[in-house]
Amino acid sequence: DVGSASDDDDEVRVRQKAPDVDPLEEASFDQELRAVVQESMEQRRLELRGRPTLNMMIPMNVFEGSMKDHHGRGVGGESGDEALDEDAAGSKDxxxxxxxxxxxxxxxKQMYIPRDCSLIQSTKQKGAAELEE
Amino acid sequence: SNGAGDLGAPAAVMEHACRYCGVSNPACVVRCNVASCRKWFCNSRGNTSGSHIVNHLVRAKHKEVCLHKDSPLGETILECYNCGCRNVFLLGFISAKTESVVVLLCREPCLSVNALKDMNWDLSQWCPLIDDRCFLQWLVKVPSEQEQLRARQISAQQINKIEELWKTNPDASLEDLEKPGVDDEPQPVALKHEDAYQYQNVFAPLIKLEADYDKMMKESQSKDNVTIRWDIGLNKKRIAYFIFPKEDNELRLVPGDELRLRYSGDAAHPAWHSVGHVIKLTAQEEVALELRASQGVPIDLNHGFSVDFVWKSTSFDRMQGAMKTFAVDETSVSGYIYHHLLGHEVELQMVRNALPRRFGAPGLPELNASQVFAVKSVLQKPISLIQGPPGTGKTVTSAAIVYHMAKQGQGQVLVCAPSNVAVDQLAEKISATGLKVVRLCAKSREAVSSPVEHLTLHYQVRHLDTSEKSELHKLQQLKDEQGELSSSDEKKYKALKRATEREIAQSADVICCTCVGAGDPRLANFRFRQVLIDESTQATEPECLIPLVLGAKQIVLVGDHCQLGPVIMCKKAARAGLAQSLFERLVLLGEKPIRLQVQYRMHPSLSEFPSNSFYEGTLQNGVTVNERQTTGIDFPWPVPNRPMFFYVQMGQEEISASGTSYLNRTEAANVEKIVTTFLKSGVVPGQIGVITPYEGQRAYIVNYMSRNGALRQQLYKEIEVASVDSFQGREKDYIILSCVRSNEHQGIGFLNDPRRLNVALTRARYGIVILGNPKVLSKQPLWNGLLTHYKEHECLVEGPLNNLKQSMVQFQKPKKIYN
Ligand SMILES: [Zn+2]
Ligand SMILES: [Zn+2]
Ligand SMILES: [Zn+2]
Structure with missing residues (x-):
């Protein structure tokens, strides 16, 4: 179900055109994007001399893993999308x-990340390693 | 058709729709958080190398974004968890070493702070927010393939252009890029369209051109020194009767039109004006105007009034609204229909519905084989075209289709046609099958009498005779008696009426209205999966779209592209393609119409030429020569069993007084003689129709017959004299066609259109007489063919009516083959 016109069986097969991205356009866009990133980095370096203060404490309640202390769309919070949970169980997320x-x-806030994402890989490996020790 | 009333709410573009492509799924869009920008973009790449949001940020050099409130993270400005940096080009996710906790951290400088490593954070797997020129897809979803296919297909060049434009005009839209200059020729209508936005870009300017032209023409129609005859209607409203002289131009008043009546004032009377609706046009071309307000009407006066046309933009606004809905609202039509209408190649789909055992319907005549085939095919396909040549039972077939659709239980069926006359006919036939039908009329036409009055919504509201409605009835009575209600009563009355209207409309199986009427605000919350449009070849494409964008999943277009198309006044718009119907474009795209093949109107001799010339000889006769025998009618047909002849005329054409039309006195005089002969032989006026392509000749014939007719004047007044175009969809027992054009050097104008000739030749049931100059007409290949056909059958004649002789007139060589 892709959220198009249908409540039911509105599946439509449109003969696809090959995605015709112009390689020149791609190259020039890539270059521009890199320039923006570079420029951003340099700007930051100029703006901030000295070390940033650290402000990265993880609130304790996150580790408790309980549902009661969260603000906003917390774990199983008001987004309350149970279907999402079911989907995620046993899936790639x-x-x-x-x-x-x-x-x-x-x-x-709660979010789903693909299992093969490098972010997840690291916590998984770490978790496994710690278990072994 | 002339819709009026209030404008339906136009489809709102979602505020958070991607400004490039229109995708509006909250999980797929982010807002640029730069204060002067705040535009939304999606995370799809479309035809470009970077996603739309990344494209925008790079091109505009904007660097902050905010997530949508309905996205998984809610309304959140993306920023570094440690320092608050909001530059998305520097942000990435890191995770905690032991827990499934992640935060956004900037690359510079926070990622290089070693102390963080000691705090349980794993810095080795920093995961940039923008990866492969796209936002992380698990943070901002990429729209599905179908969503992308249905979105605007924007190119990198267009993105560059619009970003440039936004620097000076932040509110500019993509449409502004393509707007033609004032003097430019509009962009022509192509067979296929990339997306619904491009479609809208092509049609919107054409509708605007037509609307401007229509407005200019109608508002220039003011008449002074009009004489009024006053009357009072059954509903106690004041009615003004007057003659609104018709010039030779195209303007034709129709019931429902709004006019303003003015009196400039004199010593004894203050200046006065009032607006009213035309409720009737009498045979004597008298207009009946029902005034809106009955107070202060100078009924003691009869002379010196002025009349203006009050132009309404409603029908044009609804077309524009429908096109917008088509583009921005994914639920407007099914995906299949969307892509199909735009000419995309779509894999054929069948409708999965059980077929009925019988294809006819109660209350309707038995269907013939081609009608059964049409009903059966239509029920299985999401899009069907039915071609109904003259007299082949289009209406019965349509009614049978609607009957079976309604019985499938897919919700209410919407049935439309461009003209009120056609809608009434269909409503009547469908109602005969036993279905519950509501005929929705424009508010301005409620006072116009209709053959299906009992089916109209306003009638049913008035006659819903249940006790709960007594309050509404009381108020209605009060309103009828007093003409007006107190403001609180009026409020109550309106609310009750709305609720009752809704209740009645909801309980119907079928709603019937004009195409423009489908945009009525009273239908705003209705959805129709199944839509049938009759006479669809006489509607412009945007007009046809109005009933379709109410949720259509299965559509049936009925019409005949071999007869006349929609009437477009503005030549520029017509040239660009507004005169081509949706039906026709679908045919050109390769959609094969199902043709009804048996005609029940014309004497077999009359159907022969049209069948061969317009329908590849496929038209079969459902009536026999005997059934079209005219016993007791003594008319000098040259060949007794062939009630047709071409009467050779050599009189000159003239330009009419207005300078914009033509007339031909000789032909007019002979028309009178033929009419008189018919009347003397026992034919009654109602059986005879005189048709001519020119308004100048039409007016001249009416005048000539009433002054020079050999019989009682009244008899001639009862004979309908009209243009070919206004005769489309109707029939008469006897038709007299006056061709008018007769000059050696110029063309034959209107007569050149083969579709007009087809219509002219197929109105008669029992007999036809054509008056024209073969020398002039034979230059055109199709007319040459017609003349040859008449000559071969010894029906090309000249001389006095009581002594007709075969004509030996020489034809000219036709100029080129008609394609
Ligand atoms: Zn921006
Ligand atoms: Zn987009
Ligand atoms: Zn930072």
């Missing part, structure tokens, strides 16, 4: 908590 700050408040 892994649930993670995302920490964000709203002003000075920390919030935890």
């Amino acid at each position: 892994v649930q993670v908590k995302v920490l964000v700050k709203r002003g000075n408040k920390q919030q935890t």
